Amino acid sequence: MDEEYDVIVLGTGLTECILSGIMSVNGKKVLHMDRNPYYGGESSSITPLEELYKRFQLLEGPPESMGRGRDWNVDLIPKFLMANGQLVKMLLYTEVTRYLDFKVVEGSFVYKGGKIYKVPSTETEALASNLMGMFEKRRFRKFLVFVANFDENDPKTFEGVDPQTTSMRDVYRKFDLGQDVIDFTGHALALYRTDDYLDQPCLETINRIKLYSESLARYGKSPYLYPLYGLGELPQGFARLSAIYGGTYMLNKPVDDIIMENGKVVGVKSEGEVARCKQLICDPSYIPDRVRKAGQVIRIICILSHPIKNTNDANSCQIIIPQNQVNRKSDIYVCMISYAHNVAAQGKYIAIASTTVETTDPEKEVEPALELLEPIDQKFVAISDLYEPIDDGCESQVFCSCSYDATTHFETTCNDIKDIYKRMAGMAFDFENMKRKQNDVFGEAEQ
Amino acid sequence: MASATDSRYGQKESSDQNFDYMFKILIIGNSSVGKTSFLFRYADDSFTPAFVSTVGIDFKVKTIYRNDKRIKLQIWDTAGQERYRTITTAYYRGAMGFILMYDITNEESFNAVQDWSTQIKTYSWDNAQVLLVGNKCDMEDERVVSSERGRQLADHLGFEFFEASAKDNINVKQTFERLVDVICEKMSESLDTADPAVTGAKQGPQLSDQQVPPHQDCAC
Numbered sequence: 001m002d003e004e005y006d007v008i009v010l011g012t013g014l015t016e017c018i019l020s021g022i023m024s025v026n027g028k029k030v031l032h033m034d035r036n037p038y039y040g041g042e043s044s045s046i047t048p049l050e051e052l053y054k055r056f057q058l059l060e061g062p063p064e065s066m067g068r069g070r071d072w073n074v075d076l077i078p079k080f081l082m083a084n085g086q087l088v089k090m091l092l093y094t095e096v097t098r099y100l101d102f103k104v105v106e107g108s109f110v111y112k113g114g115k116i117y118k119v120p121s122t123e124t125e126a127l128a129s130n131l132m133g134m135f136e137k138r139r140f141r142k143f144l145v146f147v148a149n150f151d152e153n154d155p156k157t158f159e160g161v162d163p164q165t166t167s168m169r170d171v172y173r174k175f176d177l178g179q180d181v182i183d184f185t186g187h188a189l190a191l192y193r194t195d196d197y198l199d200q201p202c203l204e205t206i207n208r209i210k211l212y213s214e215s216l217a218r219y220g221k222s223p224y225l226y227p228l229y230g231l232g233e234l235p236q237g238f239a240r241l242s243a244i245y246g247g248t249y250m251l252n253k254p255v256d257d258i259i260m261e262n263g264k265v266v267g268v269k270s271e272g273e274v275a276r277c278k279q280l281i282c283d284p285s286y287i288p289d290r291v292r293k294a295g296q297v298i299r300i301i302c303i304l305s306h307p308i309k310n311t312n313d314a315n316s317c318q319i320i321i322p323q324n325q326v327n328r329k330s331d332i333y334v335c336m337i338s339y340a341h342n343v344a345a346q347g348k349y350i351a352i353a354s355t356t357v358e359t360t361d362p363e364k365e366v367e368p369a370l371e372l373l374e375p376i377d378q379k380f381v382a383i384s385d386l387y388e389p390i391d392d393g394c395e396s397q398v399f400c401s402c403s404y405d406a407t408t409h410f411e412t413t414c415n416d417i418k419d420i421y422k423r424m425a426g427m428a429f430d431f432e433n434m435k436r437k438q439n440d441v442f443g444e445a446e447q
Numbered sequence: 448m449a450s451a452t453d454s455r456y457g458q459k460e461s462s463d464q465n466f467d468y469m470f471k472i473l474i475i476g477n478s479s480v481g482k483t484s485f486l487f488r489y490a491d492d493s494f495t496p497a498f499v500s501t502v503g504i505d506f507k508v509k510t511i512y513r514n515d516k517r518i519k520l521q522i523w524d525t526a527g528q529e530r531y532r533t534i535t536t537a538y539y540r541g542a543m544g545f546i547l548m549y550d551i552t553n554e555e556s557f558n559a560v561q562d563w564s565t566q567i568k569t570y571s572w573d574n575a576q577v578l579l580v581g582n583k584c585d586m587e588d589e590r591v592v593s594s595e596r597g598r599q600l601a602d603h604l605g606f607e608f609f610e611a612s613a614k615d616n617i618n619v620k621q622t623f624e625r626l627v628d629v630i631c632e633k634m635s636e637s638l639d640t641a642d643p644a645v646t647g648a649k650q651g652p653q654l655s656d657q658q659v660p661p662h663q664d665c666a667c
Contacts (some may be wrong), residue, residue, distance in 0.1 A: 038536075039533075047536075092656050098505070099537055102654065225651075228540075236535035236536065237535075243527055244504065244505055244526045245503070246527075248527075249531060251531070251532075438503060441508065442504065
């Protein structure tokens with residue numbers, strides 16, 4: 001490692017691995033290190049199951065009923081990919097799809113009055129849903145047609161709404177939508193975690209609803225995808241991409257010091273050696289004195305031996321509990337996957353309930369979600385601080401990612417990646433930048 | 448896991464269903480034992496003597512005929528991630544066969560075989576087949592690992608054994624063909640529980656960047 005690199009990356013979480021891949025593909029000399037002996041950091045999938053028990057200090061270990069430990073790959077941070085979202089685009093442009101297999105998540109549900117309902121997002125589904133009364137359905141359908149046709153470049157589709165100034169609250173009023181419909185539209189379709197969006201210009205919300213509908217249109221059952229063997233496969237796929245383009249990988253590598261000269265990073269010291277660099281990318285855990293706390297998330301991993309009730313025995317699903325329904329400021333999410341995704345032993349399900357912490361008793365905050373999951377074979381409770389960088393790195397050339405937030409998809413992660421790229425390269429991110437620059441599949445493909 | 452239908456081979460691939468089976472094969476072992484040379488010799492019948500650390504190869508494709516079946520081999524390189532033992536666990540997914548390689552002129556590479564074998568057993572599926580190969584058998588003068596020791600270790604680990612030379616083209620084709628045969632034998636034993644990977648069928652949906660036309664629902 002005693003060398004000079006363009007970029008050193010610390011931590012092998014998804015954000016770091018995607019950036020590492022982009023940098024290597026673009027000809028940068030990259031050294032990528034992680035203090036852990038495994039890939040992924042917070043975005044790894046823990047295997048075997050014994051490791052998960054150890055991690056949560058459950059010293060007795062898994063009982064025999066959990067089956068073979070190595071059949072498990074348990075995510076620490078629950079997320080799904082939006083089928084039409086930015087991460088899928090990144091996977092396609094980089095062709096990291098070569099290394100992964102996906103399954104469509106079987107259902108998307110929303111909580112209302114203690115029960116769960118399938119999220120209606122097409123006009124047909126809206127009319128069939130028992131979430132709304134007859135007249136409400138008609139109004140909601142009209143609203144969906146308006147959103148589907150809305151094109152920010154074509155004022156003819158605006159119907160009197162100004163995308164930059166009309167608030168979403170006014171758009172709902174225009175279509176005369178009731179509180180329940182507003183709740184699931186904002187939280188289960190636009191995937192907002194709080195109600196702050198209501199007084200913002202409506203364009204962002206309309207685009208989010210379009211993302212949901214277009215993602216749903218891809219594969220039908222839900223707008224979400226999940227990779228076989230767990231989310232930990234994602235950073236590994238991008239790490240391989242980086243390695244193919246010359247990136248050097250070192251795991252189990254303690255970082256002793258980040259060396260700065262005149263306020264600018266010049267290298268990283270590890271086990272007595274110094275690797276020099278022009279730029280540094282890292283997750284918040286590598287520079288604790290250069291980040292600030294931006295909230296807390298509670299995530300409870302639950303192992304079940306049954307599918308969740310009223311989900312039509314789905315082997316995977318998402319349930320959104322809008323904040324209004326349970327008198328909170330932020331939504332509670334449940335992401336459920338199972339043995340069908342090679343993440344659990346035969347017949348087992350993993351549901352992760354999560355939310356942004358609002359009180360001093362976070363476990364109690366998640367109770368409405370846990371009630372939907374009972375009986376629960378085993379719970380693993382994690383309360384994590386969220387960090388964000390203090391400085392944008394333009395001076396120091398130290399570019400720190402944000403912690404993975406409470407959202408159940410990767411859109412905010414992708415925004416962070418694009419933003420870091422922009423600050424590092426001094427120009428706007430373009431998906432074209434991610435394309436492989438040379439042929440790396442040989443043999444009959446050449447003929 | 449690889450698939451028959453994704454877009455990695457460009458235009459041609461969408462129409463290229465001309466095989467009965469697809470096997471993902473991995474070559475594994477210490478740095479500079481000759482994995483990439485071995486791969487090039489087999490797939491292209493070429494050899495470059497200068498040592499160049501592997502950069503820029505994802506995998507190579509070669510179709511062979513076995514018992515009237517067209518078998519597409521997808522042979523994956525380590526992308527240099529063996530150097531610091533940072534091969535991803537994802538790399539092992541869906542591999543049907545392994546060529547575990549050491550260099551007969553390098554004791555250390557031979558001592559590492561046990562470790563690599565443990566990696567394979569930990570991360571690959573139970574039916575994956577492994578062949579142990581001692582490469583560079585053309586360099587008899589510099590040999591430090593005798594054939595006998597190689598054979599003993601292979602017996603101990605339960606693998607078949609070859610000595611080979613990518614440079615002089617000794618036993619390269621034979622190694623791959625034997626591996627394919629053992630995979631086929633194993634497959635016919637467990638045909639009832641055939642893994643979709645064997646037939647090259649992608650399990651999930653194909654990701655694509657094409658816009659799907661919006662739902663044209665009609666209320667009437």
